[in-house]
Amino acid sequence: MATDYHKTHRVEEVKDLTPSAYIVRFQKNGMQFQAGQNLNLGLKGDTEKRDYSIYSPEQNEFLEVLIKEITTGLVSKKLRRLQEGDELEVDGPFGFFTISGESRKKNKFLFIASGSGIAPFHSLALSYPEMDYQLIHGIRNSDEAYERKHYANGKYISCVTADKSGDFHGRVTDYLKQNPPDKDTLCYLCGNVNMIYDAFDILKEQGLPSSNLFAEVYF
Numbered sequence: 001m002a003t004d005y006h007k008t009h010r011v012e013e014v015k016d017l018t019p020s021a022y023i024v025r026f027q028k029n030g031m032q033f034q035a036g037q038n039l040n041l042g043l044k045g046d047t048e049k050r051d052y053s054i055y056s057p058e059q060n061e062f063l064e065v066l067i068k069e070i071t072t073g074l075v076s077k078k079l080r081r082l083q084e085g086d087e088l089e090v091d092g093p094f095g096f097f098t099i100s101g102e103s104r105k106k107n108k109f110l111f112i113a114s115g116s117g118i119a120p121f122h123s124l125a126l127s128y129p130e131m132d133y134q135l136i137h138g139i140r141n142s143d144e145a146y147e148r149k150h151y152a153n154g155k156y157i158s159c160v161t162a163d164k165s166g167d168f169h170g171r172v173t174d175y176l177k178q179n180p181p182d183k184d185t186l187c188y189l190c191g192n193v194n195m196i197y198d199a200f201d202i203l204k205e206q207g208l209p210s211s212n213l214f215a216e217v218y219f
C-alpha cells in the first residue's frame with residue numbers, strides 16, 4: 001500500500017503579486033531546507049499535488065512559494081483560492097539546485113530565470129546576501145518583476161519582451177549574447193525548458209564548460 005508522507009501545514013497568507021501570480025505563505029513546522037530546494041504540495045485531501053520551489057529564505061520562520069496561475073491548470077488555480085487557516089499537504093524538501101557554503105565563498109554566480117523560475121533565486125539571494133551574484137529575469141511585462149526590491153542594488157536585471165520598460169529589452173538569451181559571462185562563472189538556470197536549452201547552447205558557445213551549468217526545469 002502506498003504511504004503518503006505529506007504533512008499538514010496551515011496557510012498564513014495568500015498575497016497577489018500580479019493578476020496571474022501570487023505567494024502562499026504557510027507554517028514552517030520546523031522544516032529544515034537548503035535554499036534552491038522544492039516542495040511537493042496540494043490542498044489537504046486532494047490527490048493532485050505539484051512541485052514548487054521554496055521562495056522564502058532559510059532563516060524565515062515561515063515558508064513561501066511563488067505560483068504562476070495557469071488558466072488551463074489544475075492545481076495552481078485551486079491554490080490561489082486558499083485562505084488563512086486552510087491546510088496544505090506538504091512533502092519535502094527535495095532537490096539539489098543548491099549552493100554549498102564553500103562554493104558561495106569562492107565563486108561568482110549568474111542566475112538566469114524565466115517567469116516564476118525566479119523563485120529559487122529569491123530564496124538563494126535572501127538566504128546568502130553576501131554571495132557574488134547577478135540575476136537576469138526573463139518576463140513579458142515589467143509587472144512580472146516580482147518583488148525586485150528584495151534584491152540588492154544592481155543585482156536584478158529584468159529582460160522584458162513586450163515593451164521597453166525593462167532594464168533590458170529582449171529575451172534573457174539576447175541579454176546573454178550581448179553580455180557574455182566570464183568563463184569561470186557558475187550559471188544556474190530555472191524555468192521553461194526551451195529557455196534553458198537555448199541559454200545552455202549560448203553559454204557553451206561562449207566557452208563556459210558544462211560543469212559550470214546547472215538547471216531546474218519547471219515545464
Ligand SMILES: Cc1cc2nc3c(=O)[nH]c(=O)nc-3n(C[C@H](O)[C@H](O)[C@H](O)COP(=O)(O)OP(=O)(O)OC[C@H]3O[C@@H](n4cnc5c(N)ncnc54)[C@H](O)[C@@H]3O)c2cc1C
Nearest residue numbers: 050051052053066067068070073074075076116119218219
Ligand atoms: C522542481 C519544480 C519546481 C517548480 N516550482 C514552481 C514554482 O516555484 N512556481 C510555479 O509557479 N511553478 C513551479 N513549478 C511548476 C508546477 O509544478 C506546476 O507544473 C504548475 O503550477 C502548473 O500546475 P497546474 O496543476 O496548475 O497545471 P497542469 O494541470 O499540471 O498543467 C497545465 C499546463 O501548464 C504548463 N505549465 C506549467 N508551469 C507553467 C508555467 N509556469 N507557465 C506556463 N505554463 C506552465 C504545463 O506544461 C502543462 O502543459 C515547478 C515544477 C517543478 C518540476
